[in-house]
Structure formats: C-alpha cells, structure tokens
Amino acid sequence: MSSVLTRSTRGTGRAVPEGPPAPGTKLGRPGSRREAILRWTLMLVAVSVVLGPLLWQLSTALKGAGESTSGFLGSLVPSDPTLQNFVTAFTEIPLARYLLNSAAIAAIGVTVNLVIATLTGYALARIPFRGRAVYMAVLLATATLPFEVILVSTLLVTRNLGLQDTLLGVVLPQGVAITSLFVMRQAFRGIPNELEEAATVDGAGPFRMFLRVMLPNVKGSLAVVTVLGFLDSWDQFIWPLVILSDPDKYPVSVGVQYLSGAFSADQRVISAAALVVILPPLLVYMFTQRHVFKGLAGGALKG
Amino acid sequence: MPLVFVGPVLILQGTFLFTPLVNTFVLAFTDASTVGGGSFIGLDNFTALANDGDFWAAVGRTFAYLAVTVPVIVVLSTSLAILVNTSLRGSSVVRVLLFSPMVMPLATIAVMFQFVLDSDGLINEVLTGLQLIAEPVPFLSSSDLALFSLMLVTIWKGCALSTLITLAALQNVSEELDEAASLDGAGWLRRTWSVTLPQIRGTTILVGVLVSIAVLRVFAEPYIITGGGPGTSTETIVLYLFQKGVSPGTQAGYASAISLVLFVFVLAAAAVSWSLTRRSRT
Numbered sequence A: 001m002s003s004v005l006t007r008s009t010r011g012t013g014r015a016v017p018e019g020p021p022a023p024g025t026k027l028g029r030p031g032s033r034r035e036a037i038l039r040w041t042l043m044l045v046a047v048s049v050v051l052g053p054l055l056w057q058l059s060t061a062l063k064g065a066g067e068s069t070s071g072f073l074g075s076l077v078p079s080d081p082t083l084q085n086f087v088t089a090f091t092e093i094p095l096a097r098y099l100l101n102s103a104a105i106a107a108i109g110v111t112v113n114l115v116i117a118t119l120t121g122y123a124l125a126r127i128p129f130r131g132r133a134v135y136m137a138v139l140l141a142t143a144t145l146p147f148e149v150i151l152v153s154t155l156l157v158t159r160n161l162g163l164q165d166t167l168l169g170v171v172l173p174q175g176v177a178i179t180s181l182f183v184m185r186q187a188f189r190g191i192p193n194e195l196e197e198a199a200t201v202d203g204a205g206p207f208r209m210f211l212r213v214m215l216p217n218v219k220g221s222l223a224v225v226t227v228l229g230f231l232d233s234w235d236q237f238i239w240p241l242v243i244l245s246d247p248d249k250y251p252v253s254v255g256v257q258y259l260s261g262a263f264s265a266d267q268r269v270i271s272a273a274a275l276v277v278i279l280p281p282l283l284v285y286m287f288t289q290r291h292v293f294k295g296l297a298g299g300a301l302k303g
Numbered sequence B: 001m002p003l004v005f006v007g008p009v010l011i012l013q014g015t016f017l018f019t020p021l022v023n024t025f026v027l028a029f030t031d032a033s034t035v036g037g038g039s040f041i042g043l044d045n046f047t048a049l050a051n052d053g054d055f056w057a058a059v060g061r062t063f064a065y066l067a068v069t070v071p072v073i074v075v076l077s078t079s080l081a082i083l084v085n086t087s088l089r090g091s092s093v094v095r096v097l098l099f100s101p102m103v104m105p106l107a108t109i110a111v112m113f114q115f116v117l118d119s120d121g122l123i124n125e126v127l128t129g130l131q132l133i134a135e136p137v138p139f140l141s142s143s144d145l146a147l148f149s150l151m152l153v154t155i156w157k158g159c160a161l162s163t164l165i166t167l168a169a170l171q172n173v174s175e176e177l178d179e180a181a182s183l184d185g186a187g188w189l190r191r192t193w194s195v196t197l198p199q200i201r202g203t204t205i206l207v208g209v210l211v212s213i214a215v216l217r218v219f220a221e222p223y224i225i226t227g228g229g230p231g232t233s234t235e236t237i238v239l240y241l242f243q244k245g246v247s248p249g250t251q252a253g254y255a256s257a258i259s260l261v262l263f264v265f266v267l268a269a270a271a272v273s274w275s276l277t278r279r280s281r282t
Helices: A033-062 A084-091 A095-126 A132-142 A147-160 A167-174 A178-189 A193-201 A206-235 A238-243 A252-261 A267-302 B002-027 B044-050 B053-084 B091-103 B106-116 B122-129 B146-170 B175-183 B188-199 B201-216 B220-226 B237-245 B252-281
Strands: none
Touching: A033 A084, A033 A267, A033 B053, A033 B091, A033 B106, A033 B122, A033 B146, A084 A095, A084 A267, A095 A132, A095 A167, A095 A178, A095 A206, A095 A252, A095 A267, A095 B002, A132 A178, A132 B002, A147 A167, A147 A238, A147 B002, A147 B237, A147 B252, A167 A238, A167 B002, A178 A206, A193 A206, A206 A252, A206 A267, A238 A252, A238 B237, A252 A267, A252 B106, A267 B091, A267 B106, B002 B252, B044 B252, B053 B091, B053 B146, B053 B188, B053 B201, B053 B237, B091 B146, B106 B122, B106 B146, B106 B220, B146 B201, B146 B220, B175 B188, B188 B201, B201 B252, B220 B237, B237 B252
C-alpha cells in the first residue's frame, strides 16, 4: 500500500485519459482549476476546524493575567504575549511531576508491550506449539472486549496484588496490547523460510535464531509497536484514574484534568499545561507518520 | 522451548485479562462490594438492573450519542477522505494536520474543549463575532444541549482516525472502473457515489463499527467536561458503571452486572458488522 499521508497516488491529475473531455464532466473534472479551488477551500475549512481550538488554546496560554481569555476575532493574538503561564505550569502546579510519571509509565509500558509482543508474535508465527490455534482463537475473541467491561474486576485483582497506587499497577493490566501481538505475528510470518533453514544449517540454536536472524528482520514492526505503545500509554485515562488515589503519582492525562477541576485553576495556566501534554505525542507523530501510520491503516483494513 | 516465548504473555493475560473476565461473570451473581466479601444472590443484580431507571436513562443517552456520532463521523470522514485524496500541492501537509487529533490524549482534548465550549469560549465567540447569535449558547450548562456539546468533542477527535482508515481504502480502489465510468459520461458525483464508494463499503462498515464500540465506552468527555451534569443529563453507561463500582465500598457485584450488559451491547455492535460485511460480500 502506498503511503497515505505523504503522497496521493489516485484521485486527480491522471484519472482522465487524453483526448476530448467526456460530456457532462465539467464540474470537478480531475485536474480542473475549478476543482482545485473548491478542494483547497474545503481543505482550509477542515484544517481550521482542527487547528482553531489548538491555536485559541495557544493564544490563551500566551496571554498575561490582565488580558481577557475570551474573544476570538480580533483578540486571537495576545496584546502582550508572555511565557509566564508555562513557567507557572511547571513551578506552581506539579506538571513536571506528572510528566515524569507519564514518562516512567510510558517507558515501562512500551518495554513490556514490546517484549511480550515480540516473544508472543514469534511463537504464534513460527513455533508450532500445542494449543496455538486455540490461543489464537481466544486472542481474536478477546480483541473486541472493551477494558471497561473488566474494569471493576481488574481493580480488585490489582489491589489484591498490592499494586494499587504504584506505577506497575498502572502499567501491567494494560501491558499487553492485542494489536501489537498481531502486528508482530504478521511481521515474523513475512520472513522467508529459506532464511530460517540457512541459519539452521549454519548451526544456529533456537535463541540465536530468534535474536540474530529473526529480530533484525522485523525492525520496522518493532518501531511501529514502540510508537503505538507510547501513544496508547500517553492517552490512558480511566485506568490510572481508577487505580491511583495519590495525586503525586498521576500521569499527565489524569493530572491535568485534576487541576482543571480545582477551583483555583487559572485557565491560562491549564491551557499552557494542556499544550505541553499534547506536544510529545504530536512530535512523535510528526516524525514517524510517514513510516508508522500507513501501516496502522493497512492493518485496520486487513481486519 | 515454546514456553519461553508464550510464558510471559500467559502470565500477564492470565492475571489481568482472563482472571478479571471470569471474575466479572462470577461477581455479577453476588452482592460483593469493592472491598471484598459477597455471597451468591442469583439473578438479583440483573432484576435490580432491569428496574434501575438511572441505568436505562444512561443507556438511552449512550444510544442517542451513538445515533448521532456514528453517522456523522462516517459521513464526515468519508467526505474528508475523498477531499484529501488528491495530489494537489500542499495536500500532504493538510493530511498530516487533519489526522493529528488522533494522537492527542482524549483527556487533554476534553480539558481543552471545556474552555472551547464555555459561555465565553471559542465557539460562542466565533458565533457572536459572525453575528449568528446574540446571547452565548449555554453549550454545557443547558441540560438539553450538554450531551450534544460532548458529541462535538467526540466527532472532532474521532474523525481523524476514521478519515485515515477511509483514505487508505480509497487509495486501493480501482482506477480503471473510474475511467470507464468517466468515458461513459458519468459526472464526478455520480462516479464517486456509484463507482468509488461501493468499492470501499467494507471499510465504511468497519469505521462505523470501530466508532460504535468507542462510543459505547464513552467516558472521558462526560467525566471531565460536565461530570455527568447538569443533573444527570450527560451520564453515560461507563460513567454510571464508574460511579457504582469503583470507589471503595461500592457495589462490585452490581457494577459487574452493568459491565456484562455493556459487553452484550459491544458484542451486538460487532455482530451487526459481521452480518453487514457478509452481505456486502455476496
């Protein structure tokens, strides 16, 4: 599949063969000037609906204490822009702590998910073990199980294990993303059998085979699983909210909404904090979208 | 040897997936509280649930949410995908920007929209600025409007991923059919409707199902933006579940019964999709 985000392969430009235009295709005939203008207008509308709230948020975050946070037309540009709200977000509210918590949760979570998905994906793809078909069926069946269905029971299990109010308690119950298992299984299945046979002839044992022959061939998928794992981890909300009662342990998503509920919260500071929270996943997305998200869409299509 | 590879996943899933899943089924038939205890009470939780007006009101709201957001997201994301499926200069930047909400944490988006939807927030300022309204619209403080206001947030965020998936499908459709229809004199609208869209029907259904399941689980938007209010006008199934079974001492058994009903709804959504997919293939 071609890259969705960076390059369009169909649609306009080449759709109509050379020769006289077919009757009745004036409006929106591919490549026509009229169509280009219409498309650009609509795309600008769509982009402003997406960017509008973010820019307004940025405007609010840059406004000084004296300036009103309301007002859009005419007052989107702060009269006296200041970074003070960002400073306040780090000094007077525990944003730095939340960021550290989120980073720790993401680091553990991504590692657990990566290790489990790689090992399991490999077994599912290339080691015929007893019960493999049954396990695959179970995985497919539980893929549609929403976490909220087992929320209460998971809370009881995690509490009984003494993991309440710990970062491990946040990570482990959502440590295995079933999509990651399927991504890695698919990746290992794509490695040609000849490679495996050649390595066996060279005397590679099962672990050497896995580490030296197989893993280097699925680097792309490992990157995909890492990125998706990070985004999932940063986005988590209901589970950390439930399992953590100590605000000092909150990740950013829970922390920022906790602060925004506080009666003393200053909208300018909360806006600044929210933008800081959105930034890491946004940067990861901007830098990896070319490689990661075409795979994501392709995977969704294969079902 | 296989145990080295599947052992870790079995331990983790055994502890945090299979055990809680089985336990949910067991707890639903007990009067356990979240601090433990509980004895078998048969179907009492389910009969109580059947008569629980607050629960069914939450179910009704969640389905209203579904009835609005799913068609809107499907239509909007399909239109957007068709719109950006072009090689016009700069359109790749548009695509990257358009899809970016999918990576923004929902909880933070919700915090942001709390301000956007406020009486002196962005939307009211724009509407006033364009002189479309004289008084600010009480998006969040009116019990008639609040649920619809939350839907805006879900749609804003949900369109990104749906558009990405639909666009991927669009790029796989046959160009030849489009050319043939064009030679036959079919206009753009006609070709899109009768040639292109039927080819991506499977994906459209998939998007509908993914959005339906996501919306059945809707929680962060009402929890953060309205807290379920005004009154209980934005209380959804998962928010109700959260109130009934998460705080210490609340009813784990009853909440488990709610969980199972939620599960049935999700399975029903999945079943509808399977039958639709099958029909579209034959």
